[in-house]
Amino acid sequence: MSRDRRRRTFAIAAAAVGATLLLAAGGVAAVTNATEQSPEPAPSSQVERATAEIERGDLSLTATLDGSIGFGAAEPVSVKAKGTITWLPAPGTDLARGATALRVDDRAIPVLIGTTALYRPLTSWGMTGADVSMVAANLMELGYLRRADPADARTNSAFRAAVRSWQKALGLERTGDLAPTDVVVLTAESRIAKVTARLGDTATGTPFTASTTARIVQAAVPAGDAGLVGAGAAAEIELPDGRMLEGTIRDVGTAGDGAQSQVRATVEIADQKAVAEVDAGAVVVRVVTKTVTDVLIAPVPALIALAEGGYALQDESGRLHAVTIGLIADGRVEVAGDGITAGMTVVTAR
Incomplete structure (x- = not known):
């Protein structure tokens, strides 16, 4: 040359x-x-x-996203019990199935998990419906009712006996009846984020907020990668201490309005034990886009x-x-x- x-x-x-x-x-x-x-x-x-x-x-x-680890957005918890609040859980308390959400007039108000609210009193024999099935599923999980298809549940003798046994374990009157004022229904096991009520307040309302019990990552998606990062994609999460964990994009959506809007991704963490001691912190998420x-x-x-x-x-x-x-x-x-x-x-x- x-x-x-x-x-x-x-x-x-x-x-x-x-x-x-x-x-x-x-x-x-x-x-x-x-x-x-x-x-x-x-x-x-x-x-x-x-x-x-x-x-x-x-x-x-690979797209690189800046994010933070935590318990995600908190939502208000609706309580229908009538009376005076005599005990409240502390922030950080887990609300598992069967746990006491609060006490009203010194009476335990337990947690049920389901996607259907208890919308009527279950006081009659032979009642069926989505709310009956939800209660039956919880009684089965708690060990008070023999396992079967919850969709076939009805308020028969076995159902009412299970309710009475549960009420006895909670220190409540053994009536066999159950009403919306007797329980708090959550869609999943939750964690108390913030308590807004005080002892002595009227119970009916939203005395606290709760979030998921699983730690997740919420990350901002750069504009150039907004169309490339989608739900279901595998992700690699770098923790504040340098450890690397596997995750999955659960969903991608837009937060904010107008010029302030931003595309954000929610990342599920596969190994929750690895982040048991991490309450919050900045993380880096890497997602293969092509x-x-x-x-x-x-x-x-x-x-x-x-x-x-x-x-x-x-x-x-x-x-x-x-x-x-x-x-x-x-x-x-x-x-x-x-x-x-x-x-x-x-x-x-x-």
Whole structure:
């Protein structure tokens, strides 16, 4: 290769590296062409060229999200009991199935778990419906009623006997009846987030808020990745202490209005024991947004953007090989072209 051509080639390579790195940050597979006005490097009598080998493998583009770990948004808990609050749980208390949510007139108001509220008093024999099934399912889980299909439940002798046994265990009057004022129904086991009521207040209302018992991550999704991060995607979570955990994107949605709106992702943490002592903190979430498999991969600095258009790689002999480029990620680029093979040595800018 002539000295003039060599000088022109390395000037073009310098321009290509800058353009390609800029585009890699946005996940865009295109590079601005080098121009004749690119500054030329100072001539050197001894030029030591760096080289790299073309690899065959998989290449993945990863979105990096800034997030925080915690228990998620808290929701108010509705209590229908009538009377005066005589005991309240402390923030951080878990409300499991059968636990006492609060005491009203010194009477325990227990927790039931279900997706249907208890919307009527269960005081008659032979009653059926979604609320009866919900109560029956809870009595089965608590061990007071023989397991069967809750959908077939009715307020028969076995059902009422189970209610009486449960009432006895709670220190309540054994009536066998159950009303909406007697229980708090939650959709899942929860954790007290904030107590807003005080002892002596009227019980009916929303005396506290509760959140999930499982720690989750809520992360902001960069605008450029908003259409690439979706529910069900695997995620890697870096904790404040540097540990790495596996997670899954549960949902992605928009928070806020207008110019203040932001796309946010909720990430479930697979190993809850690993975060048992982490109440809150900043984390980094990494999500693979695109992957190509079994492709030829070159370092980004090996790309040469030709003045006449297109891209090339230079082998050790100085010959240029035209290539098309695909996915760019982590300083590497997917390439294809005649004569480009795995193990081939190419010149790189660094």
